Amino acid sequence: MDKQLQRELTKWLKSQSKLAKPWLMLSVGMGFLSGLLLVAQAGLLAYILQQLIIEHTDKYQLIAHFAGLIAVVALRAACSWGREVAGYRCGEHIRLHIRQLIIQRLHQLGPAFIKGRPAGSWASLILEQVEEMQDFFARYIPQMALSVLIPVVILVAVFPFNWAAGLIFLITAPLVPLFMALVGMGAADASRRNFTAMQRLSGHFYDRLQGLATLRLFNRADAEAENLHDAADTLRKRTMEVLRMAFLSSAVLEFFTAISIALVAVYFGFSFIGELDFGHYGLPITLFTGFFILLLAPEFYQPLRDLGTYYHAKAQAIGAAESIVTFLNTQADDMSQGEQPLPSPETIRISLTDVKVLSPQGQVLAGPLSFDIDAKQQVALVGPSGAGKTSLLNALLGFLPYEGSIKVNGAELREIDPAQWRQAISWVGQNPLLIHGSIRDNITLGNPLATNEHIRQVADKAFASEFIQHLERGFDHPVGDRSAGLSVGQAQRLAVARALLQNGSFWLLDEPTASLDANSEHLVQQSLNQATQGQTTLMISHRLDQLTSMDKVLVLENGQIVQQGHFSQISREGLLADMLSHTDKRDLDA
Structure with missing residues (x-):
């Protein structure tokens, strides 16, 4: 992945975290308080051992210290619980917001754009990829702050007792994030490839599952099973690649952390046997000092180790964010997103002038088209398959962009509030x-x-x-x-x-009686005839015998209107006459 793109995606992810700032601050606060209690816990434990082993103090005189130690441990447990809850709420709040952004964008782009990708890929985008961001917001972002705050607290506690141990901490601390960054450079790319493979498999599986009956009828189930096996094997390889990066990162962090802790232990070991004599401000190193600092040594590196563990969550989030941000930035040319109110919504009249219907990618699907639909006029739209009828309806619904002019009651369609416009439409399709x-x-x-x-x-x-x-x-x-x-x-x-x-005051009917038996077709057609009386209506019809009752018939071929007028005027010649002759021939054959 390009470094500039990775920085932009990271910046976008961090900007989303501002939406849950109270939960984020609570998570960091709980973690910081736990760090303070950790120092107190190490101090109490070192003091108790110093008193029991070196000073030979009676254990009953240390009951208050034991009680304090138990209280500190309980408070740390409560802080850890509170931090987990706050982190989860932070991630949950942001995930809901991102899902809302995706759904709003889907609503803006419309069904024509959605159909351009498999349903499984949308499910992967909205569910799986957004879910993968949970640990980034719940754990990684708070841990970034804690990986600085807690080591600083420990350094402040250590330096007054022994500057040599503090100096070892200070020098070795940068090694952990340095090697974490070096090992993790390829993790984002691996996660991105994994998400791409997951999207491909999800879309492939979902679509094949929908068409399973058809695949079995045409004896293609085994071939599609083989394709699914190949896609699953690709996902397996990508997943193992991500896990390999994660395990490698953890191993490197553990290695350098162990070396750093060992240096501190070696220093105190040689100091106790008199081989080293520095770092103690002129006072002898006591058991309290050595044990207190050795207890804090693993905890000094623990926030950095946790950050390295959660770095994998960052790589996953960046890989998921690439698809999400790309989708959110998707532009659909001239999609209807206006704010102008629909004039006189109780009656609809439509005028098209040199309209070209475009796909979401900008390809011309139909046009140029020019015709008028007067108020309360019944208009039929006919033509062979692929002529552009459905594309025209999608443009009128605001689901496809267009060039030219579509005016509704004198107002340009792209400037009208789409919600108000669709409220004025009663739509019945062929596949409810x-x-x-x-x-x-x-x-x-x-x-x-x-x-x-x-x-x-x-x-x-x-x-x-x-x-x-x-x-x-x-x-x-x-x-x-x-x-x-x-x-x-x-x-x-x-x-x-x-x-x-x-x-609605405008009825759009897309072959509403297709695939119906005779009785259902009669009932549906009867109810539609009653409903559309006195209403502006545009109907795509596969039943040419229904055209005689329409005020106007529009005949489309190759995306253009080749005939228009009353059925009695245009049915004697041209494409409509050919369609009628073929229909009559099929009826005779039947």
């Missing part, structure tokens, strides 16, 4: 998406203003009550993911009820 919940939940979609009476009315109008009343729990009947437990026709009638509850 039902969420995990009850039938009531799927009709209201969390609308707090929907009453039970209103829900029953829209269900009646959509002919959904016909099957709901036969369910044991009625509107509380549970619906599984992807409409589990309901037929396609029943799910589509719930989608129509949902659109009726929206009560």
Whole structure:
């Protein structure tokens, strides 16, 4: 990873920590207090041993010191508990904020952008990669402060007793972070490669799991299992690479820490046998001094060792942040993010002038397109597969960028508040998406203003009550993911009820009767005909026999309008006539 990019990602991560500053300060404060108590604990223990071994003091005279030692140990345990809780809350608060940023960005970019990547990669981004930042905020950031504060406290306690031991601490301390940085330079790259492999495997597995039935029908399950095995093996190698870096880092830190502690022990050993005579300010080195400093020696390096242990968490966080920051900085050209209120939302009229619909990457999907939809006009959009019909609908919904002009009631679409614009739209697609919940939940979609009476009315109008009343729990009947437990026709009638509850003044219908049996198609079409009376409507239709009732028909081919007008005017020649002839031929063959 480029060093400049690594610095920028680290800076971004640290900027997020400001959101949980109180928890962060509490975590550092608890750790610092624990460091102070550590010095007191070492002092009490060294004093007790000095009195018992050297001074031969009766142990009953030291009961107060024993009680103080127990109290200090208990307080240190409480501080450690408080530090863990504060660190967890800090990480939790920041993770929730980052997830919110990602979801808001997904909401801004829209479903057309989301479909460009496997669903598993989004799950990995929102769940796994954000989760990997927990230890960075909960442990690494507080430990950075403690790795400076606690050694300083210990140096302040040691130097008044023995300047030679303090000098050893002072000289050897920089070795730990120095070699930690040298060993950890490649950890961020290893973590980034690991996250990339994890995203690839997650997306691959999730998509293949969705299409498992199709893969088995076409006898491709074994081939896809082999592909999954290769992706899993790649992830295994990347994970082992990260673990190898982590173990190497820990081994190096332990090695240099052990050497530093050994130097202090050797110094006091030779001092006690009279081979060394310096560092004691003219006073003999006592058992208290030697034992007190030797107790503090491991603790002097412990914050630096912990920082080295959590350095792996930093590498993981940087690897995860690269994908997250890249996504958050993703630009979708001219996406509808305006703030202008929608003029006269009770009636919708739309005018397109030289509109080119673009993909999120800027490729032209359809256009140039120019046509008008007058208020309360019923317009049908037809054309062969791939003509650009769905792309046009996505542009009207604000899910795809466009060039040219789309005016709604005289206001440019990209300048209108997208939430207000979508509130004015009642949309029914060919593949209704039902969420995990009850039938009531799927009709209201969390609308707090929907009453039970209103829900029953829209269900009646959509002919959904016909099957709901036969369910044991009625509107509380549970619906599984992807409409589990309901037929396609029943799910589509719930989608129509949902659109009726929206009560929009502009109806967008994307082949709403596709893949339905004759009875369900009749009911859905009847409910839609009633709902769209007197409302501006744009419908993509695969049933050419429905076009006679429309005020205008738009015929698309290769992303451009090749015919437009009333059905009776344009059905005698051109592409529409060819489509009608093919339809008639299929009907005769059937």
